[in-house]
Amino acid sequence: MDISKYAVKNYQFTLIMVIMVIVIGASTILNMPRAEDPETRPPVFPVVAIYPGTSPKDMEELVVKPLEKRIYDLDNIKTIKTNIINGVAVLAVEYKYGSNVDDKYQELVRETNAIRNLLPADLYSLEVQKVDPTNVNILQIALVSENASRAQMKKVAEGLQDELEKIMALKEVKVAGLSDQLVRVDVAPDKLAKLGIPMSTLMQAIQSEAANIPGGSVVTGGKSLSVKTSGNYQSIEEIKNTIVYSNSGKNVLLSDVAAVYPDFAPETHITRLNHFRSVVVTAAQKPGENISKTQKAYLPVIEAYKKTLPANIGLIVNFDQAENVNSRLGGLGEDFGIAILLVLITLLPLGTRASAVVMIAIPLSLSIGIVLINALGFSLNQLSIVGFVVALGLLVDDSIVVVENIERWMREGYSRLDATLKGTRQIMLAVIGCTATLIIAFMPIMFMPEMSGDFIRSLPIAVISSVLGSMVVALTVVPFLSSRILKPHENAEGNAVLRALQRGIHGTYAVLLDKAIKKPWLTILVAVAIFGGALALMPVVGFSLFPASEKPQFMIDITSPLQANIQYTDSITRQIERQLDTMKVVHYYSSNVGKGNPQIYYNVQQRNESEDFAEIFVQLQPNTRPDEKTEIIEKLRKRWTPYPGAKVEVKNFEQGVPVIAPVEVRLMGENLDTLNRLARQGEGLLLKTQGTMYVNNPLKNNKTDLRVRINTQKALAMGVPTVNIDRTVRMALAGADLATFTDPTSTDNDYLIRISVPRPSHPDITVFNDLYVDNVQNKPVPLSQLATLELESSAAQVNHYNKIRTVSVSAYVQHGFLNDKVINDVIHQMDQIKFPAGYSYAMGGEVESRQQSFAGFGTIILITVFLFIAVLVLEFKTFKSTLIVLSVIPLGVVGAVLALLFTGNTLSFVATIGIVALAGIEVKNTILLVDFTNQLRREGLGLNEAIEKAGEIRFLPIILTTLTAIGGLTPIALSSNPLIAPLAIVMIGGLISSTLLSRIVTPVIYKLMPPEIA
Known part of the structure; x- marks a missing residue:
């Protein structure tokens, strides 16, 4: 069935379908899930x-x-x-x-x-x-107060937590910066020893009284009643009155041998906002939700709760991912509008009516694409939107080719209906072939493996779905509209813009093409030399996996000397805060001492608790440009490297798969001393490698431990099991949580009952004085009779990689240096080291990530090449035509490399994807030229005449489709997003070079190896 003829003849049906597609597309875009980044699992x-x-x-x-x-x-x-x-x-x-x-x-x-x-x-x-990447917090709220009690802060924070948990779209609502609420039981060991009460007896007494054991049920009056007995302390007074021992009718209460009082656990995570004491409340969004709608749900809740706060507590929403998403979507929306305007300008040669027909293809094709991508389960995120913007420059190509061909038939004297049917039929197979090659070009990206593939997949799906839609529109809606809207130009040669272009083509291109055809081998030699020169520039351009984020935010990691306490780390953090306070460009900074900031970026996990670590999440003013942020980061790095008394690292957020650091040398072996020696060697090597910074060797310093050296002979003689000594020491230092106490008279009613000995919040060595351990007869024995205290040195950490002991020595790369070059320098130096038997090294970091990201990519590319060949052979029925079309691909690489070089970008993961996608667009344009040349030869024209005439006639639609693609890509190329800009840059550069060079080179190759015409 001729689908174009059917659409033209049954215009009422076609019109209804058009309206339906637009309505469904608009409804879908309003309701489909929205997120900042694609979901990966x-x-x-x-x-x-x-x-x-x-x-x-x-x-x-x-x-x-x-x-x-x-x-x-x-x-x-x-x-x-x-x-x-x-x-x-x-x-x-x-x-x-x-x-x-x-x-x-x-x-x-x-x-x-x-x-x-x-x-x-x-x-x-x-x-x-x-x-779970969906556990990334979309919201971080600081409750700020300098004088509110911890109990008051806890009550307010948990109240806000309760309110946010009522919102269906939110999950993982958490509170950070608050210690656990306790009922502390500080036991006096000397009193227990004097009374002969074992510690285990006291602990069992508390646990027994706190246990809630169901009493079963009874039936009375036709009803089943649950029986409740003892259990569940009702007050702290009840805990104090717990009977822990009874002798000769005299009861010993817990309060007789211990101090019982409410308290908070020692602070292990200190939080501040802009140097003010705070408690942090965070929330993540459930999968499949629309973040813009979610924001509309939680903002009123936050505002209402804010009004209920006491005067001494403030509420600040210092991170709201929805603002970033809305801003980014808004920015891409502006880019979209600019792209449409640029596309419209490129259509001027077609005339007003023809341009209107082509422009209608944009909303229709995008509507089809949006419906398809939503049906496939993808969200509207930064990458899918980029896919639609990329598609914008491609989805009018088919319509341009169809409309331009219809108008050409009209200029030759055919009626509007006949010109529509003949023009569409003539170009139909070429349009289908062009669409197929475009889809094939984006297939390698669609089938990329690992997390990188999942991350990027929505982009090619958006392009493919939109391009498929554009083909359907070009072969149905465009002929229908053309048969009703187009009219012959007053001048048979078209409007003024078209006539000017035609004169330019005839006066310059035709002359240049004629000269090239007369000297074909010289033309080929020049083209090969240009391509070779571009390849030679590749090492200068360099390679990197993923760029840094463009968001106006970064992290400051502070590492105190090994085993420094949290108070020391906090003092260093406050010094950094005072310097941040002087910077007007800083909007908010969230300090986290003893733990990392809650996760707010998809590939940065929260660091676990450690007293010698602090992290500051810095947010710059929203209008800060990426280059300004980079400049600020570099200034701070120079200012704080080195920093007295700590290691301060200023780190930008990076895109892509998370890595320890771009440069990671993984040393493997069993003996820690040998690994330590190799790690020091590797550390020295990284330090002297040009371009490295923040070199880290986890075995650089040993930690000092206090060893409780147990005299096993004495312990055996006194009947003291070793495990009792271990438990007693742990109870004295960390305490032991025995049960949960619920206070029914208070809203803040959950307490842990923690037993320990009297000690400061951060115990010192004196805690071991007067410690007693129970023997097997439950008699207390002084610890001093069983063990001695010794200081010993040991590794601060031990790492394994697949069960093998490992040390990862790592480094970051300084701004202005190519990651690839620095890594290659490190590999070259590592290869010179002679490793002992049983020891080896492997590169992690960006090298490993690159291998994973491109794993199987070569196979996919190979399959793509064969699919290209298969489609072209199917269309042309000859290998020569296929080779002629494919010969254009290297010409696009020339412009892509030069564009990266001139813009200062490297060949990144996304840029590589751009080059692969570029091949499809190049092939599509060349199909039009080769197909028309073959048609002219079938009509009886000679080889040279057919080549030159096809070159002139097809030059205009090829130029127009190229310009529309460039117009659609230009806003992305000029955007501040370093993740997606390189993709547009390589495609624009490649389109320019391939369009200019291939219009000369392709006809010359055609002349040298003309296909057989059936």
Whole structure:
């Protein structure tokens, strides 16, 4: 069936379909999910084991090795990266990409639970977590006060938490910067010893009284009644009156041997906003929600809650991702409008009516694309929108070609209806072939593997769906409108703009083409030389994986000397804050001492608690340009490197797959001393490599531990099990949480009952004085009779990579240096090191990320090339025509490389994608030229005459389609987003070079190897 003829003859049906598509498209774009970034679901699960007071070596032997052995035997495990520090081990378990995330999570939970009985009985916690990018907080609120009590701050924060949790679109509403509320039980060991009461007896008494044991049920009066007995303390007074021991009719109460009082746990995470004390409330958005609609739901709630706050507490929304998304979508909307205007300008040669017909293709094609992408489960995000903007310059191509061909037939004297049917029929196969090549060009991007593929996939899907829509529109709606709207030009040669272009083409292009055809081999030689020169410039351009984010925000990481306490780290953080206060460009800064800032960026996880670490999330004024932000970061880096008493690192947010650092040398072996020596060698190598900064060697400094050296002979003689000593020491230092106390008279009613000995919030060595340990007869024995205290040096952390001990020495790359060059310099130097037997190195960081991002990409490209060839052979029925069309691809690379060089960009992941996509556009344009040349030869024209006439006639539609593509891409190329701008830059550069060069080179190649014409 001739679909174009059907659309023209049944115009009423066509009109209804047009209206339906526009209405459905408009409805879809208003209601489809919106987010800043595409959703990805990496099968990565941190297994976190907490065992307070345990050294890294002990943690490795007691906890990590059994866990790794069990997990490593599971199917589809890709890597296990383990980081072990004092008392904490994190096993980052990564399955092969594509594994079912939910199934693998359940499997990992099941396996860790199964091995729990093989781990130490007093292991504090073992938890399997999910790395869910949708858990990125879209909202960060600071409750600020310098004089409110901790109890008051807790009440206000949890009240806001409750209000936000009522909003269906939000999840993971959390409070940070508050310690747990406790009922502290400070036991006097000397009193217990004097009364002969074992510590275990006291602990059991509290746990028994706090337990809520159901009493069952009874039936009375036809009703079943639940029986409630004791359990659940009702007040602190009840806790004090707990009977812990009874002898000769005399009861010993808890208050007789311990101080019982409400308190807060020691601060492990201090939070401030712009140097003011604060508590932080954060919230993430559920998958599939529209962030703009979500914002409309939570802003009124926040404003209403703000009005209920006491005068001494302020509320500041210091991070709202919806503002970023709305701003970005608004910016892309402006780019979209500019692109449409530029496209409209390029259509002037067609005339007003023809331009109107072509422009109608834009909303129709985009509506089809939006409906399709929504049906496939993708959201409206920065990458899908870029896909639509890229498509904008392509989706009018088919319509331009069809309309221009219809008008050419009208200029030759045919009626409007006949010209429409004949012109569309003549070009139909070429249009279908062009669309097929465009789709094939974007297919490698669509099928990219790993997380990078998931991240980028919405872009090619948006392009492909829109281009498919444009083909349907060009072959149905455009002929229908042309048959009703177009009219012959008053001048047979077209309007003034068209006549001027035709004169220019005939006066310049025709002359140049004639000369090139007369000297074909010289033309080919010049083209090859130009292509070779472009390839030679590739090392100068350089390669990088992903660029930095353009958002006006960055992080400051502060690392105090190893084992520094939180008070020292806080003092350094306050020094940095005072300097930030003097910078007018700084809008907000959120300080986090002892822990990382809550996650607000898709590839930056929150750092775990550590007293010697602090992080400041800095937000600049919203109108700060990316180049201004880069300048500020560089100034701060110079100012704070080195920094007295701490290491201060200013880090920009990076796009793409998260890495430790761009440069990472992973050293592997078993002996820690040997690894330490190799790590120092690697550290020195990185320090002297030009272009590196923030060099990190985790084994640079050993930590000092206080070892409780148990005299096992004495312990055995006195009947004291070693585990009792361990538990007593832990209870004295960290305390032991025995139960939960619920106060029914208070709204802030949840308390942990924590037992310990009297000590400051941060205990010192004197805590060991007067400690007693129960023996097997439940008699207290002084700890001093069983053990001595010794200082010992040990590794601050131990890392594993797939069960092998590993040290990762890493570095960042200075601004102005190419990542690729610095990494290659490091690899060259590492290759010179002679490693002992059993030791080796591997590159992580950007090298590993690049390998993962492009894994299988070569195979996909190869398949794409064969698909190109298959489509072209199917269309032309000859290999020569196919080779002629494909010969245009290298000519686009020339402009792409030069465009990157002149704009100061590197060949990034996204730029590489742009070059692949460029091939489809180049091939599409060349198909029009070769197909028409073949048609003219079939009509009886000679080879040279057919080449020259086809070159002149097809020059205009090719130029117009190229200009519309460039017009659509220009706003993206000029945008401040470094993730997507290189894609547009390489495509614009490639389109310019391929259009100019191929209009000469392609006809020459055609002359040298003319296809056979059936």
